Each structure stands twice: as C-alpha cells, then as structure tokens.
Amino acid sequence: MVLDTAHEVPTPEGIDIELRPAGPMARASAWLVDLLLRLGILITIWITAGLLGKFGLALTLLSAFFLEWLIPAWCEVRWNGATPGKKALGLMVVHDDGTPVRWPAALTRNLLRAVDFLPLLYLFGFVAMCLSRDFKRLGDHAAGTLVVFRPALGGSHDVPPAAALAPARALSLAEQRAIVDFAERSTALTADRAAELAEIAEPLVGTARGAAATERLIGIANYLLGRQ
Amino acid sequence: MKQAAFESLHVSEWSAFERLLENDPRAPLRGADFPRLYRRVCQHLALARDRAYGPDLVDRLNALALRGHRVLYGAEGMRRNQLAEFFLRRLPLMVREELPLVLTAALLFFGPFALVALALQRYPDFVAYLLSPHELADLQRMYDPANPHPGMRPADSNVLMFAFYIWNNVKIGFQTFAGGMLLGLGTIFYLVLNGLQIGAAAGYLTQIGYGVPFWSFVAGHSAPELTAIVLSGAAGLRLGAALIAPGRLTRRAALTAAARRAVQLVYGAAALFTIAAFVEAFWSPVGFVPAQIKYAVGASLWSALLAYLALVGGRHAR
Numbered sequence: 001m002v003l004d005t006a007h008e009v010p011t012p013e014g015i016d017i018e019l020r021p022a023g024p025m026a027r028a029s030a031w032l033v034d035l036l037l038r039l040g041i042l043i044t045i046w047i048t049a050g051l052l053g054k055f056g057l058a059l060t061l062l063s064a065f066f067l068e069w070l071i072p073a074w075c076e077v078r079w080n081g082a083t084p085g086k087k088a089l090g091l092m093v094v095h096d097d098g099t100p101v102r103w104p105a106a107l108t109r110n111l112l113r114a115v116d117f118l119p120l121l122y123l124f125g126f127v128a129m130c131l132s133r134d135f136k137r138l139g140d141h142a143a144g145t146l147v148v149f150r151p152a153l154g155g156s157h158d159v160p161p162a163a164a165l166a167p168a169r170a171l172s173l174a175e176q177r178a179i180v181d182f183a184e185r186s187t188a189l190t191a192d193r194a195a196e197l198a199e200i201a202e203p204l205v206g207t208a209r210g211a212a213a214t215e216r217l218i219g220i221a222n223y224l225l226g227r228q
Numbered sequence: 229m230k231q232a233a234f235e236s237l238h239v240s241e242w243s244a245f246e247r248l249l250e251n252d253p254r255a256p257l258r259g260a261d262f263p264r265l266y267r268r269v270c271q272h273l274a275l276a277r278d279r280a281y282g283p284d285l286v287d288r289l290n291a292l293a294l295r296g297h298r299v300l301y302g303a304e305g306m307r308r309n310q311l312a313e314f315f316l317r318r319l320p321l322m323v324r325e326e327l328p329l330v331l332t333a334a335l336l337f338f339g340p341f342a343l344v345a346l347a348l349q350r351y352p353d354f355v356a357y358l359l360s361p362h363e364l365a366d367l368q369r370m371y372d373p374a375n376p377h378p379g380m381r382p383a384d385s386n387v388l389m390f391a392f393y394i395w396n397n398v399k400i401g402f403q404t405f406a407g408g409m410l411l412g413l414g415t416i417f418y419l420v421l422n423g424l425q426i427g428a429a430a431g432y433l434t435q436i437g438y439g440v441p442f443w444s445f446v447a448g449h450s451a452p453e454l455t456a457i458v459l460s461g462a463a464g465l466r467l468g469a470a471l472i473a474p475g476r477l478t479r480r481a482a483l484t485a486a487a488r489r490a491v492q493l494v495y496g497a498a499a500l501f502t503i504a505a506f507v508e509a510f511w512s513p514v515g516f517v518p519a520q521i522k523y524a525v526g527a528s529l530w531s532a533l534l535a536y537l538a539l540v541g542g543r544h545a546r
Contacts, residue, residue, distance in 0.1 A: 009297075011270065011293075011297055011301075012301075013266075013267055013270035013271075014270075014274070015270045015273055015274050015293065017290060017293050017294045017297055018290050018294075019294070054384075054385040054387065054388045055385070055387055055388075057388055057391070058385075058387045058388045058390065058391035058392075059391070060391075061388075061391035061392055061394070061395040062391045062394060062395065064395060065391075065394055065395040065398065065399070068399075069398070069399075069402060094298070095302075097301075098294060098297055098298065098301075099297070099298055099301050099302035100298050100302040104488060104491050104492070107491055107494070107495075108487045108488075108490075108491045111402050111405060111406055111491075111494065112406050112409060113406075114402060114403050114406035114407075115406045115407065115409040115410065115414070118410075138409050141480055141483055141484070142409065142467065142483050142484060142486075142487035143484070143487060144484040144487075144488075151287070151290065151291035151294055151295075152287070152291065158284065159282065159284075173279070173280040174280065176280055177280035177281075177282070177283070180231070180281070180282035180283070181282065181283050183282075184282055184283065184284050224230070224231070225230060225231040225232045225282070226229075226230020226231055226232040226233050226234075227232045
C-alpha cells in the first residue's frame with residue numbers, strides 16, 4: 001500500500017475516502033481530446049461565420065477567447081468536474097477535500113494554465129506533476145484541486161460462485177483478503193496465470209496443480225465470504 | 229460476520245442510497261433519508277475495511293461514500309444575489325485590503341508609462357528602440373487628425389474591434405495574473421512591458437502633434453482598462469508574494485490561500501476589461517464628438533471608478 005498513489009480524504013464521519021489521482025498520461029490524453037474538440041468547434045465557427053464578413057470574424061475571435069479561457073472552467077463547474085476530454089478519459093476535478101470544484105478554484109486552475117504551458121507544451125506543468133505526490137500541476141497547487149479518476153461503481157468483479165471449502169489452517173485478515181482479492185480477479189486473468197498464482201498458496205492448495213489449484217482457492221474464497 | 233451475510237443484510241440500504249444519488253443533483257438533500265443513509269454507508273465502509281472484506285465491496289462502498297460526500301458537503305449555499313454582493317462589497321473591499329500590492333502594481337505600470345512618454349518629448353528618436361517602423365506607421369495612420377474614426381483603421385468595424393479587445397486585452401490581463409506563479413516575475417514583466425508600449429505610443433503621438441486625437445480616443449476607456457491591468461497585476465503579485473514570503477504557512481498552503489483572494493481581483497479585472505472593450509469599440513472612435521466632451525467623460529469615469537473602489541462596501545470587520 002506504500003506504493004499506492006491513493007489520496008485519502010478524512011470525512012467528518014470518521015472515515016477516509018480514497019481518491020485516485022490521475023497521472024500525466026491520462027491528463028495529457030484528456031487535454032488532447034479537449035484541444036481537438038476546441039479546434040473543431042473553432043474551425044466550424046470560422047467557416048460558417050466567415051459568411052458574415054467582419055461580424056463573423058468578431059464572432060470567431062470571441063469564441064476563441066471563451067473556448068480558451070472560460071468554457072473549460074464552466075464545464076468543470078457545471079458538468080461534475082469534467083471537460084469533455086476529462087469525461088472521455090473518466091477523469092474529474094475535485095477540491096483537495098473531495099468536494100465538487102466551484103468557480104474560484106476552477107477559474108484559478110484554468111487561468112494558470114498559461115504558466116503551466118511555459119516554456120512550451122506544458123513543460124512546467126509536467127515537471128510540477130512529477131514532483132507532486134498527487135500529480136498536481138501548478139494551477140492545481142494554487143487552486144487546491146486534484147484531478148482524479150471517477151470512481152467506478154464496483155460490482156464488475158464478483159467472486160465466481162463455487163462450493164465453499166474450509167481452509168486447512170487459520171488465516172490472518174491480510175491472508176483472507178489476499179485470497180478474496182485473487183478470486184475476484186481470477187476471471188480477468190488467463191487460466192495459466194491464475195493457476196500459477198494459486199499454486200503459490202501451497203499450504204492451502206496442497207498438491208493440487210493447475211486449474212485444480214485455482215478451483216480450490218476460489219472455493220476457499222467462497223467459504224471466507226460466508227457463502228454456503 | 230462473513231461478507232456474504234453482511235452484503236445481503238445491507239444491500240437494500242445501499243441501493244436505496246444509490247437511487248437517491250441518481251436523482252437530480254439537488255434532489256437528494258430534500259429526502260430526509262439522505263444524511264442517515266450516507267452515515268450508514270460510511271459506517272459500512274469502515275466495517276468492511278476493518279474486516280478486510282473483498283476489495284470489490286470496499287471499492288463499491290468507497291465510491292458510494294465519495295458520491296454522498298460530494299453531494300452532502302459540496303452543496304452550494306443558497307445565498308442570493310451573489311453577483312451584487314461581490315460587486316457592491318467584496319471587490320472594493322478586497323482592493324482596499326490589498327492596497328499595498330495594488331499600488332505596487334500601479335507603480336510598475338504607470339512608472340514606465342510616464343517615464344517613456346515624458347522622455348520621448350525630449351528625445352523623440354528613442355522611440356525607434358521601443359516600436360517597430362511598421363507599428364509607428366500604423367499608429368500614425370490610426371491617429372491622423374484627418375481620420376474620421378480615430379483609433380481605427382479604415383477596414384475595421386466596431387464589433388470586430390470589440391471582439392479583438394476582449395480577445396487581446398483580457399488575455400493580457402490573465403497572463404499578467406498567471407505570471408505571478410513565477411515568483412511574481414512574470415507579472416512584473418507584463419506590467420512593465422505594457423507600461424513601456426503604451427507610454428511609447430502616447431509619447432510618440434503627442435510628440436508628432438497627434439496628441440488630441442490620441443488622448444481623446446483613449447480618455448474614455450482608460451479608466452476601466454488601466455485599472456483592470458493594475459488589478460490583474462496586483463492579483464499576480466499576491467501569488468508571487470505568497471511564494472516568496474509564505475509566513476507561517478507552508479508554501480503550498482500560502483499559495484492556495486493567496487489564490488483564493490487573488491482570483492477575486494481577477495473577476496473584477498475581467499469585468500472592467502469587458503466594460504473597457506465596450507467603451508473602446510463603440511464610444512472612443514466616434515469622430516464627431518468634440519475632444520473636450522471625451523476628456524470630460526474620461527475624467528468622470530476615472531472619478532466614478534476610483535470613488536467606487538475607495539468608498540463602496542463599507543468597512544471590513546476583520
């Protein structure tokens with residue numbers, strides 16, 4: 001868990017909620033999506049408004065201004081902390097305490113992109129992210145915001161049902177958790193890899209090898225979950 | 229308690245809570261059940277972690293608790309008239325509270341401005357170091373006393389100029405603010421640079437005898453526009469000051485606190501820039517109004533703006 005990047009938010013209820021800060025790669029991709037979208041919109045406006053002569057040019061300039069500075073902040077405030085790019089990548093902006101981002105912070109972080117961009121292509125922002133535990137760029141530091149992965153609503157990795165099997169020896173909590181964890185992930189692993197992992201737990205699977213070892217461990221997981 | 233039993237015991241509460249979350253973002257708080265269910269979910273999350281239930285369940289409860297937390301503690305206050313409150317109270321108060329920085333920013337802008345404008349009266353050739361020949365020719369054309377719309381090239385329209393002023397001037401304001409993150413150096417750079425450029429144009433045009441069209445053109449929008457630059461500068465200096473001298477806070481905490489204040493100055497600057505763009509596009513280039521009237525309008529805008537910043541909002545009870 002020490003290697004984890006989870007950001008814990010203590011709440012008044014006395015629990016810690018975990019947030020998963022997003023790294024430079026995910027955020028750069030979100031930025032790229034936003035950039036392409038912005039360019040697309042701008043070019044569309046430019047072409048259609050071009051028919052209106054000077055008024056059209058005025059419209060294009062105003063759109064360029066709003067798309068560059070204010071619309072991203074507006075999206076983050078109104079759309080659950082996400083610009084279209086962030087939404088596409090499953091990211092969202094939150095305050096450091098996990099609450100939804102509001103105008104002052106959203107505007108601060110979006111205006112300070114001007115500094116993160118320096119000297120070119122967000123180099124300052126990238127360096128700041130790498131130096132920060134929560135991948136914050138300079139604007140995030142000033143605004144007190146985090147970009148996190150939108151939490152998935154779980155339920156995707158259920159332990160496959162099997163006949164419950166009592167383990168041969170008492171298990172510590174950490175061991176129990178490891179086995180349930182394995183069982184939940186077993187459907188996402190290849191059969192060979194699952195068996196390879198299952199065989200490590202020799203005191204539990206005994207002489208069983210291959211698929212039999214996986215099955216034994218899943219049986220034990222079912223027992224630990226309390227299924228009959 | 230085993231996990232399966234725990235799940236079957238509480239799953240109905242979790243789905244009830246989830247249904248409340250799926251409702252309209254504002255609706256959940258209306259249900260009296262929301263806070264109670266949220267606390268139940270928090271309790272279940274703590275139990276699930278402590279009993280080392282499967283990570284899938286823990287993640288699910290964590291996600292539920294997080295969403296509940298966002299709704300419960302992220303709810304915006306129901307205060308009305310936030311806009312009026314901001315402009316009639318917070319903004320002028322903030323300007324007065326940050327007066328040392330506002331004055332510093334003003335000095336960094338108006339100092340170079342006055343220096344260059346005055347120096348050019350004695351040493352006219354110096355302008356060649358500040359503006360390119362192309363810019364000089366442009367200035368001459370725009371402020372030629374024979375031009376019926378001073379400040380505009382013949383091909384420009386008012387609406388286009390308005391858009392251009394927004395796009396260009398507000399961007400400069402935002403950059404001036406953002407430059408504060410470089411220990412304030414970026415802010416100082418933009419303030420001095422803009423002071424030099426505007427001072428050079430003013431000095432040059434006055435020296436070649438185009439003073440009346442130039443000064444009567446800029447008189448109208450000078451108050452909102454220059455104040456906006458100074459306020460953006462003050463906001464940037466606030467960030468820089470927090471980074472250089474964080475006081476008893478860590479640098480990061482000082483920066484976050486400073487940004488929360490500074491961004492309010494930026495709101496004010498953006499509003500002033502917008503006003504300035506309107507005046508500059510639709511009033512300043514009007515050719516048939518005598519210069520005296522334009523000077524009078526400019527002077528009254530200056531006094532109104534300064535009176536607003538100095539007097540409105542009462543005294544802050546710290």
